Amino acid sequence: MGKIYDVLVIGGGIVGTAVLDRLSRYNLDCLLVEKSDDVASFSTRANSGIVHAGYDCEPNTLKAKFNVLGNALLWKDAEDLGVKHLKCGSIVVAKDGQEAQIKRLEEKAKANGVEVEIWDREKTLAFEPNIADDISMCLYAKSAGVVSPYQLAIAYADRAILNGAKIELEAEVKSIVKKADNFEVNTSKGRFEAKIILNCAGENGVAINEMIGAEYYETSYRRGDYFILDNTQRKFVNTVIFPLPTAAGKGILVAPTADGNVIYGPTSIQTVKDDTASSLDSLDEIRRNVPLSYKNPTFNKCIRIYSGLRTIIGHDFVIGESKVVNNFIMAIGICSPGLTSAPAIAEHLKDLVVSKLGGQVKENIVIKLPENKGLLELDEKDLNDLIAKDDAWGRIVCRCEKVTEAEVVRAIHSPLPATTVDAVKRRTRAGMGRCQGGFCGPRVMEILSRELGVPLDKVRKGNGEDSNIAVCKVKEVE
Ligand SMILES: Cc1cc2nc3c(=O)[nH]c(=O)nc-3n(C[C@H](O)[C@H](O)[C@H](O)COP(=O)(O)OP(=O)(O)OC[C@H]3O[C@@H](n4cnc5c(N)ncnc54)[C@H](O)[C@@H]3O)c2cc1C
Numbered sequence: 001m002g003k004i005y006d007v008l009v010i011g012g013g014i015v016g017t018a019v020l021d022r023l024s025r026y027n028l029d030c031l032l033v034e035k036s037d038d039v040a041s042f043s044t045r046a047n048s049g050i051v052h053a054g055y056d057c058e059p060n061t062l063k064a065k066f067n068v069l070g071n072a073l074l075w076k077d078a079e080d081l082g083v084k085h086l087k088c089g090s091i092v093v094a095k096d097g098q099e100a101q102i103k104r105l106e107e108k109a110k111a112n113g114v115e116v117e118i119w120d121r122e123k124t125l126a127f128e129p130n131i132a133d134d135i136s137m138c139l140y141a142k143s144a145g146v147v148s149p150y151q152l153a154i155a156y157a158d159r160a161i162l163n164g165a166k167i168e169l170e171a172e173v174k175s176i177v178k179k180a181d182n183f184e185v186n187t188s189k190g191r192f193e194a195k196i197i198l199n200c201a202g203e204n205g206v207a208i209n210e211m212i213g214a215e216y217y218e219t220s221y222r223r224g225d226y227f228i229l230d231n232t233q234r235k236f237v238n239t240v241i242f243p244l245p246t247a248a249g250k251g252i253l254v255a256p257t258a259d260g261n262v263i264y265g266p267t268s269i270q271t272v273k274d275d276t277a278s279s280l281d282s283l284d285e286i287r288r289n290v291p292l293s294y295k296n297p298t299f300n301k302c303i304r305i306y307s308g309l310r311t312i313i314g315h316d317f318v319i320g321e322s323k324v325v326n327n328f329i330m331a332i333g334i335c336s337p338g339l340t341s342a343p344a345i346a347e348h349l350k351d352l353v354v355s356k357l358g359g360q361v362k363e364n365i366v367i368k369l370p371e372n373k374g375l376l377e378l379d380e381k382d383l384n385d386l387i388a389k390d391d392a393w394g395r396i397v398c399r400c401e402k403v404t405e406a407e408v409v410r411a412i413h414s415p416l417p418a419t420t421v422d423a424v425k426r427r428t429r430a431g432m433g434r435c436q437g438g439f440c441g442p443r444v445m446e447i448l449s450r451e452l453g454v455p456l457d458k459v460r461k462g463n464g465e466d467s468n469i470a471v472c473k474v475k476e477v478e
Helices: 014-023 062-081 099-112 121-127 149-162 202-212 231-236 280-293 338-357 380-389 405-412 421-428 441-452
Strands: 004-010 030-033 090-095 116-120 135-141 145-147 166-168 173-178 183-187 190-199 220-229 240-242 253-256 262-265 269-271 302-312 318-321 328-332 396-398
Touching (some): 004 183, 014 149, 030 190, 062 099, 062 338, 090 099, 090 121, 099 135, 116 121, 145 149, 173 202, 190 338, 202 302, 202 328, 253 280, 262 280, 318 338, 328 338, 396 441, 405 421, 405 441, 421 441
Parallel strands (some): 004 030, 004 190, 030 166, 190 328
Antiparallel strands (some): 090 135, 116 135, 173 183, 220 262, 220 269, 253 262
């Protein structure tokens, strides 16, 4: 008989990786299966990266509870994991005549236990000079900020591996069979058995439920499109600027990113599963809405547009054990504020698993990841010392983001190795600058080819066999 895992997590988004991270501290055998070539490759890759304070969730919902708890846990996790973050606060801006809506948010904040303040125009301007001319007040929340969502998920995955968990990438779950005591999970990479399943499959959450006859939930999807601007714009944005929320969501915001860019977006377009293609109408909606809260939008500094998909089940998250299938636990319908909530959801699911299986915290677990500084964070002496040991530190691969060859090599040999150009990009930022990989792309390909021992035309951009970049050699040199 093959190995039987204690827990098998389906899905390597922020929820799956966070829960694997928490479980890996216990003497439990844990496996995460992810259908893509990397973790953080769906909703977790493309969102606003806001660590929400939690003032606008309906009180007494799972969203309110996990958002507020998650906010505090996330700041600590980001610190321990060395993931870029900025606790810059957030403001919801309003005009004359909208006082009642700001007051309502303040009441919700109180009910959710979130500290907020209402500021007049003068105080708002002193904090954020570029608000639109007719903004007369704001609701300020100091516990909000921004984090790199994909780097957080990657860091959770790395730490989980260092603490003994296993991750199988390109392992899409195709079917699940309930046996006497365990589940048999059939994936595109083989069969795995486990005592408990955690369904963290994001947009496929309900499809996974259906495989095992667990609860069915009506699901809807909302796409959010964004403009991302180059880092010259960062100096104009100090905080996260929200408009007043509407029934469709938190509205189109202006925010710094943890890596020093600025984003405008997202929209909230009712759509279908898998749709992450930005539309012109949606981008026009952003163009129309940004100036309502932010005075000087600079759309000409846009370096890329992107979009992400929210998976929505009713009005709240679905978290807990199935009432139909024992030991089948769900964390699905995790739309916004799912990134912020993930560490708290993970603690909750870990407690649920430990209450079922038992389990002791292991000795010598890793909490702080080794500091992985990049060229821009190193001082001159440290950089020279590194170059003396390894001259790859002296070779710049990405000119826009100043990423060295050594950083790319480190990403390829990290606990959860980067094996594609996009996976290197998410770990190092090579390709995220103004030229969007025009310069560094071929160099990253060469390094991947060398380090992984694969021919250049087999190096892939991202997920899937058909995502290789080079098709064949144009010139054969004998
Ligand atoms: C536009 C937008 C803006 C947002 N902004 C914010 C924000 O600012 N702050 C915030 O807190 N939250 C925000 N969110 C919400 C947040 O992004 C999500 O809640 C979170 O990413 C959901 O994580 P997840 O792990 O549930 O799903 P995902 O990240 O989608 O992960 C699910 C994983 O399961 C894998 N999978 C699916 N099917 C299978 C299968 N059959 N076998 C194996 N693996 C499978 C997928 O490949 C995927 O990697 C936003 C979301 C969107 C879309």
